[in-house]
Amino acid sequence: MTVPLWPELRQAAHRVDELVAKLPEPGARGPEERAELAAAKDTARALRTRYLHTHADAVYDHLTSGGADELRIAELVGAAADAFPALLPTAGQLAADRARRQADKEGYEIDQGIFLRAVLGSPRSGPHLLDAMLRPTPRALRLLPEFTRTGVLETTSVRMERRDGAAYLTMCRDDCLNAEDEQQVDDMETAVDLALLDPEVRVGVVRGGPMSHPRYRGRRVFSAGINLKSLHAGAISLVGFLLRRELGYLHKLVRGVRTDTAPWHTPTVEKPWVAAVETFAIGGGTQLLLVFDHVLAASDACLSLPAAREGIVPGAANFRLGRHTGPRISRQVILQGRRIRATEPDARLLIDEVVEPEEMDTAVVGAVERLGGPAVVPNRRMLGGAEEPVEEFRRYMAEFALQQALRLYGEDVIGKVGRFAGRGA
Missing domain, CATH: 3.90.226.10 (2-enoyl-CoA Hydratase; Chain A, domain 1)
Structure with missing residues (x-):
């Protein structure tokens, strides 16, 4: 690993993990417990954002062997979670969240959104990731x-x-x-x-x-x-x-x-x-x-x-x-x-x-x-290049990665999709 994680980031991530382990399941937490965990997550996320603002390209180079490997986004976030503990949620954490309904998740995908905003937002790493996603899938x-x-x-x-x-x-x-x-x-x-x-x-x-x-x-x-x-x-x-x-x-x-x-x-x-x-x-x-x-x-x-x-x-x-x-x-x-x-x-x-x-x-x-x-x-x-320049698309998708992650866990979204499901529509 060429770019070590900051000690304060590791500590903040560990604090979140400790709270999650000791608190009840998300749906059973009281207001004070939710507020305490939210504050700890906000601290860790602010540190992740700062760290990636400086080191996103170095992290991406490490994960892709300096750009020699083309990883799709699912492969990329999985490799980053393994190589940079505390930067992204583990496979186990994601699996546990996956088994829950949206209202009862921990929201680990927000941390993926932070990471992907930084990668896609980089003029060097972002285009490489877009090109990787244009490759045909193994299934195809x-x-x-x-x-x-x-x-x-x-x-x-x-x-x-x-x-x-x-x-x-x-x-x-x-x-x-x-x-x-x-x-x-x-x-x-x-x-x-x-x-x-x-x-x-x-x-x-x-x-x-x-x-x-x-x-x-x-x-x-x-x-x-x-x-x-x-x-x-x-x-x-x-x-x-x-x-x-x-x-x-x-x-x-x-x-x-x-x-x-x-x-x-x-x-x-x-x-x-x-x-x-x-x-x-x-x-x-x-x-x-x-x-x-x-x-x-x-x-x-x-x-x-x-x-x-x-x-x-x-x-x-x-x-x-x-x-x-x-x-x-x-x-x-x-x-x-x-x-x-x-x-x-x-x-x-x-x-x-x-x-x-x-x-x-x-x-x-x-x-x-x-x-x-x-x-x-x-x-x-030629029309597509003029109407939708790839660099503008990349910058939009960088911000989309985080904003959509935040919206997935908005209380209004959770309430609305719950009412929709309850109607049996």
């Missing part, structure tokens, strides 16, 4: 030979089929209106990787499948956003869901997949993407639309980002939405929960074509044909 590489042979992928939450040079990715969590959880994030990243890596695919299409939910039975639904039941149960993690989603498959939709088989003139393989929105795109569903090259919407569909109601940060929507709509509308949507219907004029800032529901299949085929030309990819690359 394992499935690639079968997909290139058959043109079909079947997972728990995603089905993808290659037809006539297009990869048709259907989100098929019919039981929960395509509300995203960690399984769906894993399946989506796998599918996006495969579509990008398959040389026979020129264009990708994302669409929601028919639902079995009683209220929408038989109708296609694009996405209901984050799975609030999973969040209430403690099954939505900062690293495995919230950050992996943004730095994994969403970022790959924007910039492509980083692979050694890419052409000599670019480190990534990227392709144009079409979204077909039916019924609604709520929360994370609308976030998705902001990274597509062409968005189709049925005339009876609507879009929303209910971040204020849920109490969390809507991914990178704060970064991207205003570039589409301007600042006034982005504040109305994110801060005040404005819902935009596909047929209203402002929707054209987010949607390219509005079609009648029965015309969607034909409209998708038309969009795929228009985006299949050889000049599309170099032009989208």
Whole structure:
């Protein structure tokens, strides 16, 4: 270890561990016990923040062998916890928290957020981590030979089929209106990787499948956003869901997949993407639309980002939405929960074509044909670099890593997702 931890940081972390060990379980603590532990955690977190402000690059170099190793965020935080005790929560601490519902967790993910804000915020380490997250996942590489042979992928939450040079990715969590959880994030990243890596695919299409939910039975639904039941149960993690989603498959939709088989003139393989929105795109569903090259919407569909109601940060929507709509509308949507219907004029800032529901299949085929030309990819690359510079994205995600971690443990968030789960929605 080239950069020893400060003794005062070790002592502060040890004090937190002592209190956690002697106090009752989180849900059974009284006000004075909660206040005492919160003060101890604040002291340790302030010291971690100061330490990483100075030593983040040295810590990252140690963990990645000076940048020779590319670690995804889950691997990175695990390696940091092993190599730098007291800087990040241990695997045991995270496992104990994982078994609890959100209201009863210790909040160790906040310490991961402190660490990842420092790493992503570094102009040297942050780009290296972003590049590591653009690599195809091991699961996708394992499935690639079968997909290139058959043109079909079947997972728990995603089905993808290659037809006539297009990869048709259907989100098929019919039981929960395509509300995203960690399984769906894993399946989506796998599918996006495969579509990008398959040389026979020129264009990708994302669409929601028919639902079995009683209220929408038989109708296609694009996405209901984050799975609030999973969040209430403690099954939505900062690293495995919230950050992996943004730095994994969403970022790959924007910039492509980083692979050694890419052409000599670019480190990534990227392709144009079409979204077909039916019924609604709520929360994370609308976030998705902001990274597509062409968005189709049925005339009876609507879009929303209910971040204020849920109490969390809507991914990178704060970064991207205003570039589409301007600042006034982005504040109305994110801060005040404005819902935009596909047929209203402002929707054209987010949607390219509005079609009648029965015309969607034909409209998708038309969009795929228009985006299949050889000049599309170099032009989208130039547009993307101008509209969303990677350095601006990195700085946004650095702050997001901590702010979203803090929001996960806000009392308002815990109360809201608890009420949602209690309604059985």
